[in-house]
Amino acid sequence: xxxxxxxxxxxxxxxxxxxxxxxxxxxxxxxxxxxxxxxxxxxxxxxxxxxxxxxxxxxxxxxxxxxxxxxxxxxxxxxxxxxxxxxxxxxxxxxxxxxxxxxxxxxxxxxxxxxxxxxxxxxxxxxxxxxxxxxxxxxxxxxxxxxxxxxxxxxxxxxxxxxxxxxxxxxxxxxxxxxxxxxxxxxxxxxxxxxxxxxxxxxxxxxxxxxxxxxxxxxxxxxxxxxxxxxxxxxxxxxxxxxxxxxxxxxxxxxxxxxxxxxxxxxxxxxxxxxxxxxxxxxxxxxxxxxxxxxxxxxxxxxxxxxxxxxxxxxxxxxxxxxxxxxxxxxxxxxxxxxxxxxxxxxxxxxxxxxxxxxxxxxxxx
Amino acid sequence: xxxxxxxxxxxxxxxxxxxxxxxxxxxxxxxxxxxxxxxxxxxxxxxxxxxxxxxxxxxxxxxxxxxxxxxxxxxxxxxxxxxxxxxxxxxxxxxxxxxxxxxxxxxxxxxxxxxxxxxxxxxxxxxxxxxxxxxxxxxxxxxxxxxxxxxxxxxxxxxxxxxxxxxxxxxxxxxxxxxxxxxxxxxxxxxxxxxxxxxxxxxxxxxxxxxxxxxxxxxxxxxxxxxxxxxxxxxxxxxxxxxxxxxxxxxxxxxxxxxxxxxxxxxxxxxxxxxxxxxxxxxxxxxxxxxxxxxxxxxxxxxxxxxxxxxxxxxxxxxxxxxxxxxxxxxxxxxxxxxxxxxxxxxxxxxxxxxxxxxxxxxxxx
DNA sequence: GTGAAAGCGCTAACAT
DNA sequence: ATGTTAGCGCTTTCAC
Numbered sequence: 001x002x003x004x005x006x007x008x009x010x011x012x013x014x015x016x017x018x019x020x021x022x023x024x025x026x027x028x029x030x031x032x033x034x035x036x037x038x039x040x041x042x043x044x045x046x047x048x049x050x051x052x053x054x055x056x057x058x059x060x061x062x063x064x065x066x067x068x069x070x071x072x073x074x075x076x077x078x079x080x081x082x083x084x085x086x087x088x089x090x091x092x093x094x095x096x097x098x099x100x101x102x103x104x105x106x107x108x109x110x111x112x113x114x115x116x117x118x119x120x121x122x123x124x125x126x127x128x129x130x131x132x133x134x135x136x137x138x139x140x141x142x143x144x145x146x147x148x149x150x151x152x153x154x155x156x157x158x159x160x161x162x163x164x165x166x167x168x169x170x171x172x173x174x175x176x177x178x179x180x181x182x183x184x185x186x187x188x189x190x191x192x193x194x195x196x197x198x199x200x201x202x203x204x205x206x207x208x209x210x211x212x213x214x215x216x217x218x219x220x221x222x223x224x225x226x227x228x229x230x231x232x233x234x235x236x237x238x239x240x241x242x243x244x245x246x247x248x249x250x251x252x253x254x255x256x257x258x259x260x261x262x263x264x265x266x267x268x269x270x271x272x273x274x275x276x277x278x279x280x281x282x283x284x285x286x287x288x289x290x291x292x293x294x295x296x297x298x299x300x301x302x303x304x305x306x307x308x309x310x311x312x313x314x315x316x317x318x319x320x321x322x323x324x325x326x327x328x329x330x331x332x333x334x335x336x337x338x339x340x341x342x343x344x345x346x347x348x349x350x351x352x353x354x355x356x357x358x359x360x361x362x363x364x365x366x
Numbered sequence: 367x368x369x370x371x372x373x374x375x376x377x378x379x380x381x382x383x384x385x386x387x388x389x390x391x392x393x394x395x396x397x398x399x400x401x402x403x404x405x406x407x408x409x410x411x412x413x414x415x416x417x418x419x420x421x422x423x424x425x426x427x428x429x430x431x432x433x434x435x436x437x438x439x440x441x442x443x444x445x446x447x448x449x450x451x452x453x454x455x456x457x458x459x460x461x462x463x464x465x466x467x468x469x470x471x472x473x474x475x476x477x478x479x480x481x482x483x484x485x486x487x488x489x490x491x492x493x494x495x496x497x498x499x500x501x502x503x504x505x506x507x508x509x510x511x512x513x514x515x516x517x518x519x520x521x522x523x524x525x526x527x528x529x530x531x532x533x534x535x536x537x538x539x540x541x542x543x544x545x546x547x548x549x550x551x552x553x554x555x556x557x558x559x560x561x562x563x564x565x566x567x568x569x570x571x572x573x574x575x576x577x578x579x580x581x582x583x584x585x586x587x588x589x590x591x592x593x594x595x596x597x598x599x600x601x602x603x604x605x606x607x608x609x610x611x612x613x614x615x616x617x618x619x620x621x622x623x624x625x626x627x628x629x630x631x632x633x634x635x636x637x638x639x640x641x642x643x644x645x646x647x648x649x650x651x652x653x654x655x656x657x658x659x660x661x662x663x664x665x666x667x668x669x670x671x672x673x674x675x676x677x678x679x680x681x682x683x684x685x686x687x688x689x690x691x692x693x694x695x696x697x698x699x700x701x702x703x704x705x706x707x708x709x710x711x712x713x714x715x716x717x718x719x720x721x722x723x724x725x726x727x728x729x730x731x732x
Numbered sequence: 733g734t735g736a737a738a739g740c741g742c743t744a745a746c747a748t
Numbered sequence: 749a750t751g752t753t754a755g756c757g758c759t760t761t762c763a764c
Contacts, residue, residue: 002480004741015751020743028744031749051482052421053741056756061418063461063482071447074643077437084437084464093482095429095459098450114368116417116429116459222647248647255649277440278644281588281614283621370757381735386759394760397733419757422740 003045012041023049055117064304065113066096067106068124074276075293079124079145082297090305092119103128110137120304123147131156141307143315145300146293151190152317155307157300160319161191164289165198165243166205167324168271171287172241173206175332177269181214181232181239183225183249192217195245195273214239218249225252233260240268241330247272247279250286254329265331275325284328292322369411378407389415421483430670431479432462433472434490440642441659445490445511448663456671458485469494476503486670489513497522507673509681511666512659517556518683521673523666526685527557530655531564531609532571533690534637537653538607539572541698543635547580547598547605549591549615558583561611561639580605584615591618599626606634607696613638613645616652620695631697641691650694658688 009019014034021028022038041047055061066083068076080096087094095118097109106128113121120141123134131144131153144156151158172180182199185192200210213235218224225244229252232239242257244250250272257268264270264284272279275290303315326332375385380400387394388404407413421427432449434442446462453460461484463475472494479487486507489500497510497519510522517524538546548565551558566576579601584590591610595618598605608623610616616638623634630636630650638645641656669681692698 005743006741016742017744017752018750021750024743026743029749034749048477048481050422050741052418052427053756054743055418056416056422056740056758057742057744059756071437071443071450077443080462081437081464084462088463093461093463093478095461096446096450097454097459098447111414112459115414251647278648281617282644282648371759372757382758383736383760384734387734390759392759395733400733416757419740420759422742422756423758423760425740 002050003047005047005049008038008042008045008047011045012038014038023047059117060119061117062091063093063095063116063118064301064308065109065116065118065121066094066124067099067109067113067121067126068096069126070098070100071096073125074274075146075291076124078293079297079300082294082299083122083124083145083301084297085294086298086301086305092301092305094122099126099128101126101128106134107137110134114138114140119308122300122304141304143300143304143307145296147190149188149190154317155303155315157296157303157315157318157320158190159291159296160321161194162198162201163319164273164291164322165195165245166202167322168243168273168289169199169202170206171324171326171330171332172243172269172271173202173208175241175269175330177241178208179211179214179237179239179241180208181216181235181242183216183218183228183232183242183244183253185218185220185245185249187217192245199243218245218252220246220248222248222252222255225249226256227252229253229256230260233257233262238268241270242268243271243273245273247274247276247286247288250288250329251278251282254282254284254286264329269331270329272329275322279325280327287327287330287332288325290322290325292320296320368416369413371413371415374404374408374411374413377411378404380404389413425483426485427483428457429459429461429482429484430667430674431475431482431484431487432460432490433465433475433479433487433492434462435492436464436466437462439491440640441512441657442490444659445663448660448665449488449490449511449667450663451660452664452667452671458667458671460488465492465494467492467494472500473503476500480504480506485674488666488670507670509666509670509673511662513556515554515556520683521669521681523662523669523681523684523686524556525657525662526687527560528564528567529685530639530657530688531561531611532568533688534609534639534655535565535568536572537690537692537696537698538609538635538637539568539574541607541635541696543607544574545577545580545603545605545607546574547582547601547608549582549584549594549598549608549610549619551584551586551611551615553583558611565609584611584618586612586614588614588618588621591615592622593618595619595622596626599623599628604634607636608634609637609639611639613640613642613652613654616654616695617644617648620648620650620652630695635697636695638695641688645691646693653693653696653698654691656688656691658686662686 005016005019009016019038021030022035099106123144125146127148146158147156184196203210216228216232218228242253244253250270253270254264257264262268272286272288275288279286279288306312371385372382375382385404387396388401465472489510491512493514512524513522550562569576582594582598584594608619610619616636619636620630623630628634638652638654641654645652645654672678
C-alpha cells in the first residue's frame with residue numbers, strides 16, 4: 001500500500017498544502033523547520049507522489065508520445081535511444097506506437113495519445129501525409145524527426161544529407177579520384193535529392209565536371225547497387241570510385257566489383273552512407289557517412305520540451321550533420337583490419353594514407 | 367477543449383453515472399432507449415474518456431512498463447515489436463526504459479514505473495541480478511523475456527536454444543556431414559549451455575560420436591569465430607561443417623575458411639544462429655536458426671495481461687522454438703541467389719538439394 | 733432503471 | 749507561514 005501525500009502531512013503534523021509545497025520545491029515560503037520535518041518524514045515513509053493524480057490535477061503527465069514508422073526499421077532504435085536519453089534526464093517518459101505507414105493507424109495513435117494526455121508527440125520517420133495535415137490533428141506540441149519526404153517543414157529535425165554527401169565525395173577526391181560514380185536512391189526521397197545535390201556541389205568545388213553517365217539510381221536495396229554497378233563498370237574510362245547513397249547499395253557495389261574480377265578498394269574505391277551495423281564487419285568494411293540518429297533524437301526531444309514549456313512556440317527546420325567513418329572500402333587505410341565489435345565506437349589503429357585533406361567543402365557550413 | 371463525461375451526460379439528459387455505465391458497456395441494466403441516446407450524443411460530441419482520470423479512480427492505467435537492456439541491442443526491437451502488437455490489440459500501451467545493465471538504473475526504473483502506476487512490467491533481456499531479487503522490488507505482475515542468465519525461472523519466456531541447436535545439427539547431418547564442429551559462446555550464458563546440449567543430443571541421435579576437439583569457444587563476436595576456425599581447420603580429418611552459436615561468429619567462420627583458400631559451402635558448410643538482418647545479404651548468405659523474438663514478445667505480453675487480469679497468478683517457464691532458415695552457407699540450396707530485401711520474409715526460389723530429412727530430432731518435442 | 737454523492741491523490745486559489 | 753477547501757474526470761456504492 002503506497003503512502004500518499006496525506007500520510008506524509010499527517011505524520012509531519014502539517015496540512016496537505018504545506019507538504020505539497022515542500023515536496024514540490026515550490027518557491028512558496030515555508031519555515032525551514034517545517035520544511036525539514038516534512039522532508040524527513042517523506043524520506044522515512046518512502047513517499048513517492050502518485051503521478052496519475054498529479055497529472056489529473058496539473059494537466060501535465062511528463063509523458064510524451066512517439067509515433068514511429070516501425071521499431072524494426074534500422075534508424076528507429078537509435079533515434080528513440082537519443083530521445084530517451086534526453087527525456088530521462090528531464091523526468092519525462094515516452095510511449096511508443098508503430099504506425100506501419102498507415103495514416104489510419106497514425107490518426108488513431110494521435111487520438112489514443114491525446115486520451116492519455118501526453119504532453120507532446122514526436123513523429124519518427126512517419127510520413128503518411130504532409131505534416132500540415134498531421135498538424136491539424138493535434139493541438140499539442142509536436143516535432144517531426146527524420147521525416148522522409150517534404151522534410152523541411154517547421155518543427156522538423158532531419159539529417160544534413162547534402163553535407164554528408166559532400167563529405168563522402170570530398171574524401172574520395174582527396175584520395176585522388178576524379179571519376180567518381182554515384183548511385184542514388186529513388187528520386188522522390190528527400191535523401192536522394194539532397195545527396196545528389198551534395199555530390200554535384202562537391203564535384204564542382206573540386207572542378208570535376210559532372211558526368212551524367214556516372215550517375216545511376218537504385219532502390220536502396222543491395223541488389224540494386226549490384227545491378228547498377230554492373231552497368232557503371234562498362235563506362236570508359238571506368239570510374240575509379242563509386243559513392244552509393246546507402247550502405248546496403250554499397251554492399252551491392254562491392255559484390256559487383258568483385259564479381260567483375262576487380263578489387264575494392266584497390267581497383268575501385270567505395271563509400272556508402274548511413275553507417276549501418278553490418279558496415280563494420282563485411283569485407284571489405286564499408287567507409288561511410290554516419291547518419292546522426294542519436295543526435296537527431298536528442299535534439300528533437302530537446303526541442304519538444306522547449307515547445308512544451310512554451311519557451312518557444314515553433315522550431316525552425318534543423319539539419320544535423322553526420323561524420324565520415326573511414327574503413328576499408330575507400331582505400332584510405334593501411335594495416336591489419338580489426339573486426340569491429342558491435343556497437344562500440346572504438347577507433348581502429350590503421351593509419352590514414354593521406355593527411356586528412358583540407359581542400360573543398362570549406363564554404364559550406366550548413 | 368476536450369469533452370468530458372459530464373458534458374455527454376448533460377447533453378443526453380442523464381446523470382454522470384448512467385452515461386458512465388453506458389460508455390463502459392457495464393452489464394449494469396440501462397434502458398436501451400437511454401443507452402442509445404447516450405451513445406449517440408457521445409459519438410456526436412466526439413467524447414473520448416480521459417484515461418488519466420479513469421486511471422486515478424480505477425487504479426488501472428492500461429499501461430505497462432518495458433525495462434529493456436538497451437533498444438540498440440539487436441533482439442530488443444523485434445521483441446518489443448511483438449509485445450506492442452499484442453498490447454495494442456488489447457488497448458494497452460507501454461513505456462520503455464533502457465537499463466543499460468545497471469542495477470541502480472533498473473531499480474530506479476521500477477520505482478518510476480510504479481509511480482506512474484503501470485499495470486505490470488516486462489523485463490527484456492535485463493539480467494543485472496537474479497529474478498528473485500528483482501521480484502522483491504515489485505509488487506506488480508511482471509514477466510522476464512529472453513533473460514540471458516538463470517533464465518528458467520517462473521514468469522519467464524526464453525528461446526528454446528536446445529531445440530534450435532538440434533535443428534541446425536540435424537540439417538547438417540541430413541546433408542551428409544559427420545564431422546561437424548561447433549563454436550560456442552561464453553560458458554556462463556544460458557544460450558551457450560543449451561546450444562551445446564542440443565549439439566550433443568542431436569549428434570547422439572545420429573550416432574555421431576562427440577569429439578571435444580571439434581568444439582571451440584568464442585565470445586559471440588566476428589573475430590572470435592575467425593580465430594577459433596583457424597584452429598579448427600588444423601584438425602585432421604578436417605571438419606566438413608561448422609555450426610556457430612551465433613551469426614556474428616558464423617561470419618567469422620566464413621572469413622577464416624575463405625582465407626584458408628577453401629570455399630563455403632563446397633568445402634565447409636556453415637550454419638549460424640539468430641537470423642540477424644545481415645545474414646541474408648552477406649556472401650554467402652548464412653543458413654541459420656531464427657531467434658523467435660517477435661513471438662517471444664507476443665507471448666510475454668499475453669502472459670502479462672493474464673497475470674494482470676488475475677486469470678492466473680504465475681506463469682511456468684516457457685520455451686519458444688525458432689525455425690531453420692536455409693540460405694547459402696550450408697550448401698543445401700542450388701540455383702541463382704537473390705539478395706534478400708530487408709525485413710521481408712519472402713521465400714527464395716531455390717530448390718533444396720535433399721528432401722527435407724525426417725531423421726532424428728523426432729522424440730524431442732519441447 | 734436512474735441519480736446523488738463520495739472519493740481516488742494531488743495542487744492551487746483563497747483564507748487566516 | 750500555514751491551513752482549508754475546491755475540484756481535475758471518472759467510477760461506484762448506495763439510495764430511490
